[in-house]
Amino acid sequence: MKISQIIDKIDENQLYVPAFQREFVWKRNDVKNLFSSLIKEYPVGTILSWETNSPPELKGDTKYNEMQGAVKLILDGQQRITDLYMILKGQVPPYYSESEIKYDPRNLYVNVETLELEYFKKLKMQNNPLWIKLTDIFQKRVGFIDIVKTLKESQEVSDKKQYLIADNLKKIEAIPSRDFLEQSIPIKASVREAIDIFYIVNTGGVNLTEAELALAQISGYWPQARALLKDKLVTLAEEGFVFNLDFLVYVLLGVLHNMGSDMRKLHSEDNKDNIIEAWKKLDEKVLDYVFNMMRTQAYVDHTKEINSVYALIPIIVYAYNKDNKLSHEEIKKATKWFYYSQIRQRYTGQLPQKLDKDIGIVVSSESPFDSLLSIIKAERPLEITSDEFDGVGVLHPLFSLMRWYFKSKGAICLSTGLSIRKNMGKRYVLEWDHIFPYGLLKERGYDINNRFKYARAQEITNRAILTQTANRSKAAMQPDVYLKQVKEQFPSSLKLQSIPEDEMLWKLDKFEAFLEERRKILASELNEFLNNITESIETEVRLSVEELIELGENHSLELKSSLRWDYEESGVNKSLEKVIMKTISAFNNSDGGRLIIGINDAGEILGLQNDYDSLNGDKDKFEQHLLNLIGNLFSQEFASRKISLTFPTVQDNEICMVEVEAGDRPIFTKVKDKNGQTVEKFYIRRGNASVEIPEYSNVISYIKGRFDQNTIG
Template structure:
């Protein structure tokens, strides 16, 4: 079929694109090569369409199903057809939106002198023979005008040259008359047969990966799964965690099948797909397993963004385990999994056949001690977990597995800025600073020698500072600026494991400095891994129930006599449960703290939990379940699973419940009767704030936008 007719059919929605298809992902180089092939009359392959009366969901809802009895669904060739449509029609095809196009090929130029193509740059802007390809197709290019610009007022030479130019322009315009073979699947084919045939034919061009093919099959069952994945992808990207769609597909495969066998999800029902996706992403795109993992990485793991993760696959076994455990992890399990995540990244656990390795590691999750088995796999493969100084020798920023671990350990060691003394925590954007400046080192070392370049750029010659401080230090030598830093901020060097021996700061002792700092960094990594502390600021908040009761109520400690039992009516009162949730909300929005249930607030008398247990079908088990449900329903699932830690203790032969509450990294609202209220801890009680007060508080504590 002629290209012009194909494009007209796209314009009229006679050819449509199914929802499961990818976005426009071709690079500019591919678009240029396509046009060059057509210009030179080389073959460009065929298109694959599927005629059906029952189409899958269509991208961009580009058709009125009532007006079409038979649909021609484009299965293969949308990248080529999109390039042609945008260059010839100068518009985005109706099956895409602007957000669906990663690159725009309409800045492609043709040189009418030699017939070469090039994307816009200084050469195309200043050269008179360069014209936009789209302008050639819409009739805005004339060879005479171009020839006049090149030769000036010389009628005969201009006429001769314009003929050559117009010949090139006509050759380009004739592309619209070229024919592209169109292969068509019969109406009898179903969607899975269409996708499988598509994959077989799709051996040329931008080939589908196994994950992309699995996503296409899942889209055949749940049309909008791709759209849902992209929404979650965009939401997590705003938090600093950028993962491609393949990662989300693999998480679905892992949690649905506990394998990495892509074909096993080809026929999973829409209901199963939705149910599993909502577990991962959250029903309203929040409080899902992904959110829990990000919380653990940022708040417990000193990993502020995906830039610190050198292999995304290391997260998949953790995500599968969380799915199996319904996001209920003990403090020890969280610690052990973080230790394993660090080890897996440092020792490149998934550098080879990653899917095979991920599947093997998933198979270990049902063991009695899964993290022990996972760690043993790394030991068996690498011989050890511990880092040695020699592992860091010659390793620079490109060796992400060690570079990221050094950054993580330094973040965990309370570093401060070398100029201001401000803690370098939270959302600070840090730059990698050469302690010995490159400009000085290359006076001693050969920049053309790869061994010398590795020495200059070693991890051991890096510190992490704010961009402003990095710029201020410039090319000063450490023997000049480090003494001043120690004087102003005594802990600054220790926090980044920098040798304090002034002799090592001299340029002639650079390699001795590297050797010493490698030792310090290796020891720091091993110590951090060995003594990993998760979710605690030392042990100051982890007093026993007896100690909390002895202290009495204050800004961080709240007593509740019961959870469900009304001491005045001597019967169940569900309103009491929401009072506990309010106190938890107030504490997490303040500085965190503890709620102790089973203690009379005014006298500190131990009442215990038996009266609550007696009102519940399964006693203590029901108590814990109802407590989690109340927190989840009122404050969100993340509060129930990530920011509250419940334990039961015996005091004076009576059992009490202690709920440790972390301070939240973002505002938490209390939900009641379809409305939200913001609580903070004031004195010994939870106090609601007005919208104006809440806006001010949120801005001061989290630097976030006000609420409406």
């Protein structure tokens, strides 16, 4: 079918999009790539259509009239067709409204001389007649004569250039005549069969999530599902809680099947009555109850503050099963677990598997949130240390915890004295600005050229809450001048935002000391805040190796394929041993952790046999070799006191688990530099990686915050 015919059929109500299709999600770069391929006459895929006399619920306001007879539905290719319609016609297709187009591509321009495609840039395009809006070409608002005439007003235009422009315009104008290869489902197919085919087609690609495919199946037996879920999303967004449809599908899976991984459980029409009943309860009672609880008890005012919204699902499932009848103590325990799930990033990877485990505990445990907290504790220490703030920016979940804590204290804006929870109107939107102005720090070397110093300038311990108006008036005042003014005007405001009140630390040359002191204050106060929410009952949780692998690499877990066997080179590579040592030293210098050898970072079990063979031995020889490496590089005392080795078997393969305790003294790793000289490097954990702190002054500062003062010689 030609592209122009597709557009015409949409306008003539002969081609529709079923409601079970997901929304328009293509980003502007996707559209640019599509038109680039069309101009170059590259293949752009196929569309899957279904001709039927009995269409399911349709997307948009359009209703099917039986008098129309058979109509076509787009089952696959909707994103491309929507983009084509908008660019060719300059309008949103009838099955969408303007508000539903998140990434509007209609200001896509083309350079008719080079065929370069770009979205409108005023400085680049405004006075350059070679840049033409694509829609204007397709709508015949601009043609060859217009372009050349405008060009000649400012320059000589050679015949060669005119021929080139004419040829390029023909390529663009030919796009509506391009054929879209079409595959069709026969008219005799039922709605259920059409959705099954849609599912099979899309599971072969990477475009749709499992939740989106599940929602398509649900819409097949409950046509109103997508519209009802979208209506709820709008209502929640008005209250500050912004989610996508995937989130609500996970909620349905959780409350109906007590899991988070197998979306196929929702595919069967046997779910229909239960899912309608479950949604009614969620919509009318449970969701509003949980989000009101988060706002009033956890001080979470909007989802922008949440690192992972999926931590809300176990709480929703619990409230659903308890019919919203949570005791005050249960609410406090849920809140406490939620906070830790954020700062310890429980749901940053392996989401379905973690939801399986956590929801399973919620529906079976007598004290579910204590048990869930014990799982987090088994993965990583709960206590917040001052060094965790080092170089951490506003996107880190610790920043959200700071905000929730400040709200719980009744913190106020430093400059206006207004509560940070109060709705103050547009002029008083809250912003997080530097206490020590970045402009002044930049002059002292805290710029992008020194990434560690730059990170400290942006660190959350150098941030305070200000209204937008106050922020602009504050500008680049010296920190001691500004903070003195704040203290005089609002004496309690600094303490309420955990800002050191020692005026000696407010001097610009005391910036590092200020950060160090505020890190300590925040670590102490946040730990106290979390501990005082409620007392948690310790439950013994020891994660299996399989569960650790499912977690994936994180702050306290590293996976390595081997100790010394290079799988790419199929031979021994002793430099890999140095990587192992680097990881061990980073764990020591941070919060401790586990290193598993014999598993690659994708979670594939490789085992240790190649390492064994390279040492002409077995597990004992491997263990002795590894301990010798650690002892020789660091110390025998460290190897015996801080290192624990075990050799579990997973999928018939022996692997090595290296458990490293958090060190009480810093350790440096000796390596050869590019000149062959031995140098000492200092590694720490940042996220799921071991990174070097390069500058000696930064190392000293980190050690002061992480270890006792007497560890520095």
